[in-house]
Amino acid sequence: MKIPFKTSLFIILFLGLIFSCKNEKGLIPYGALPSPDQLKWQQMEYYMFIHFGPNTFTDVEWGDGKEDPKVFNPTDLDCRQWAATAKAAGMKGIIITAKHHDGFCLWPSKYSTHTVRESPWKDGKGDILKELSEACREYDLKFGVYLSPWDQNHPAYGTPEYNQVFANTLNEVLSNYGEVFEQWFDGANGEGKDGKRQVYDWSLFHNIVYRNQPHAIIFSDVGPGCRWMGNERGIAGETNWSTLNIEGFEPGAKAPSTEVLNRGEQGGKAWVPAETDVSIRPGWFYSPSTDDKVKTVDELMNIYYTSIGRNSNLLLNVPPDRRGRIHPTDSIRLMEFRKAIEEEFKDNLMKKAEVKSNADSQYDISNIKDEDYDTYWASADGDQSPSIEINFKTSTSFNRLLLQEYIPLGQRVSSFNVKYWSDKNNDWSDLVEATTIGYKRILRFPTVETKKIKIDFNALASPVISTIEVFKASEQLSAPIIERDKSGMVVIKCKTPDPSIYYTIDGSNPSVSSVKYNKPFLLSKGGIVKAIAMVNDGGEKSDIVSESFDIAPEKWSVVSPSSEGVSKIIDGNKNTSVEVGINDALVIDLGEVLNLKGFTYTPVANVQASNISRYDFLISIDGKNWDKVKSNAIFNNMKNNPVIQNVWFDKVVNTRYLKLSPTQLTTGGDKYKIAELGIITR
Known part of the structure; x- marks a missing residue:
């Protein structure tokens, strides 16, 4: 049989390709493998998360969809500043929350009446996705999109029709703003207005993504492009496989356990590498109250080693402020972080070995x-x-x-x-x-x-x-650690041996001319303590750290329950905790009548811990007659991000007794944990 020339040429080239690959590779691939797009994604390593929306202006983490769009009115929004900051920080892309759980769209969607079009910003003619995608292209950054399926504003949420509504909004986002490198799907699935939860059509959503953006990496608890690694603290597992068994699982409640997501699965059938998402501030959205809580270089370097250093990409959230710009404190810290990374890895000792x-x-x-x-x-x-x-x-x-x-x-x-x-x-x-x-x-x-x-x-x-x-990395000067005990005594420590520590209690930034710390001092009435560590006669300085304190719990006592160790919830130490039965409310006697503006709840900082997610909060003058000031209220995102909660009352209340009664926990079981309960008077 005579083989046509073109066919024989193809066979020769094909066989040559096989043999050349064998000679070059010589190894049989093992197990699940990354796609070319997943490999490119992995090599990005580090990129920016942007949380921005009505929550920025209402000072909450999870809005309820009832916000007036008019609250969204940044005075000096500049997406080019975001992109320039990300580029200067060494990041490779930006992912933005185009729509969070409140349903507010940062673009003028045809499928919602809760968008920038209804806001006063740019007289309703603005489009943040357009501005940011253009800025990313200008600064040679990849552009990614977060779109929450949960929508607390849209009337169709919780009905069969909503899946198509969400698919339509997804199609808008993915077809109008150029190339999207990552589509971020949150697993949150709350109740709609009628109390029903949406049954998401993930197959429909994925098809929309791949039809518009065939090279996009889809993020969710189970990928398929990359996975959530089980917490929002920036800590991937010391053991971290990029393989995972995802058949039969879905994002959200039907996902694998957080322990499995944190470490992956040896021999998993799918290649689903980890992405570590964490915020540079305590919360995901900007709040003026966290301007002095931006993570230190120490903290960011630890996150670098527990994310990128553990086979995971790092998605670092940097929330724009109410002007619509990245806050100077955050920007400066990002530059310090980049410098610290470059310093640690500037001299590879292997070159001459x-x-x-x-x-x-x-x-x-x-x-x-x-x-x-x-x-x-x-x-x-x-x-x-x-x-x-x-x-x-x-x-x-x-x-x-x-x-x-x-x-x-x-x-x-x-x-x-x-x-x-x-x-x-x-x-x-x-x-x-x-x-x-x-x-x-x-x-x-x-x-x-x-x-x-x-x-x-x-x-x-x-x-x-x-x-x-x-x-060989130089030893970094650690930032001070500020702590206060039950009696109100403040202690300032530092991991670096024998530094000089200076502090202030008037809100000003400390310097070498401030008070030098030599021994613990009393701050029972509360205040703001700021501290800085120095070595080499001030030639080397740490980041300035700050801690805000209210009235010390010196006079307080726990009325109930009578569980062993229950006094730990008012000992001033967030690292101690107590476990309490789910039917046991916490009752605190403040020892005196005080005017309260709110209270604080410190959970156990572990996503596996059974923390309080919903609660009633009551007050009393005599410990017998109670007034409810919060009813079935929610600690937002408590399951995934268990950090201290500052809860403000609608008005100042006069009380001596406090009662915190859980109505829902982050996990099943008949017990919950709590680290600290505090008050807000300032």
Whole structure:
């Protein structure tokens, strides 16, 4: 049979491609694999989240959809400033909350009457998605969109018709603003006006995404593009597989457990890498009350290591203020954060090192130090426990180790340990051990000095290592920690040994001319304490930290319940907590009659903890006759973001006794936890 020339040419080229791939790769891919789009997404590593809407102006985290659109009126909105800030911070993109749970649309949607069109901003003719997408293109940033399926404003929510309404709004967003790199779906699924929850048509929503944006990564609890990693504190699991079993699961209540989402699943059938979302402030939306609560460089660096350093991308929320601009404090902190990252990773000690392995391999071992992700070293098929030895040739100090697997061939390494050579013992000594690597793993450990190290791998298939880098990071000056006990005594500490600490209590920023901290001081009536740490005669300074205190609980007592350790809820220590039966209300005697503007509730900072999500709050002068000031009220987003809640009353109340009665918990069970209960008088 005569084969046509074009056909034979195709066969030759096809066979050549197969053999060239085999010669270049030589390895059979293992397990679930990332798509080309997922790989590009993973290589972005770090990008900005923007929460902006009516909540910015009403000072709440979750609006209820009843807000007058007229409250949305930024005075100096500048999306170019957002983009310029993200670019200068080293970020690769921006994702914006185009519609949060309140239903307010940041574009003039045809399918809602709760939009920027109904607001006074730009006389109702503005479109934030248009302005931001254009700004992203100008600054060479990727543009992404968050769109909440939950809509507390739309009258169709909770009916079969709503899914098509949401699909229509999704189609608007994805077809009018250029390329979208990530579509972010929140799993929140609250009740509608008639008390019904919407049954979301995820298949319809996904089809809309892929029809308009075929290269977009879909985020949700179960992907399929990338997954939520189980908390909003910026902490991915120390073990973090990019694989997950998603069949039979959905975003929200039907998602895998937060523990599973945090660590992924070894051998999972789908490639669904983790994305770590966390805010630079305590809340997701801007509030003037958090201007002094922007995370320190210390805190951000810890998040960097527990997100990007644990095989996850970092989505850092930076909420614009009421002008519509990123607040100067946030912007400055982002630049400090970038500088700290660059300082820690500026000198790769691997460049001059010699490397070798005990394993047979057709790959050049020097590939691991060429800083090219697409070159790699691998042991022979079947060799799942090879070692790599790194010889610095001279005594070298270091405290950071960065490793990368070549994930287009799968995630393989299940654990590894690092040893350093001890001349004193003439033998290897243990340095550090860890579990998964994935796209990137960065380890921190106390500085060690040695001539060589050895890395022993344990893998599910022969390890494919793209990169190994070694660094010596300078010890960062830690920010002070301000604490106050039940009696009102303030203690200021610092992790850095022997710093000079200066503080103020008048609201001004501390400096070397402020009061120097030498011993605890009394602040029983409340106030604002600001502190700064310095070393080298003020040549090196920490971030300024601030803590606001109200009246100290010195005179307070817990009337009920009588559970063991229940006094921990008024000991001034947010790190202690007590467990209480669900039917037991907390009753506090303040010891005197006070005028209260509100109260504070500090939950246990763990998404697995059973915290209060809904509650009644009552007050009494005599402890017998009670007035309800909050009825079945909600602590917004308590399940996913268990942080201190400041609850303001509609008016000042005069009381001696407080009663907090839970009506709903974040988890099932018959007990709840609480760390602190406080008051607002200032």
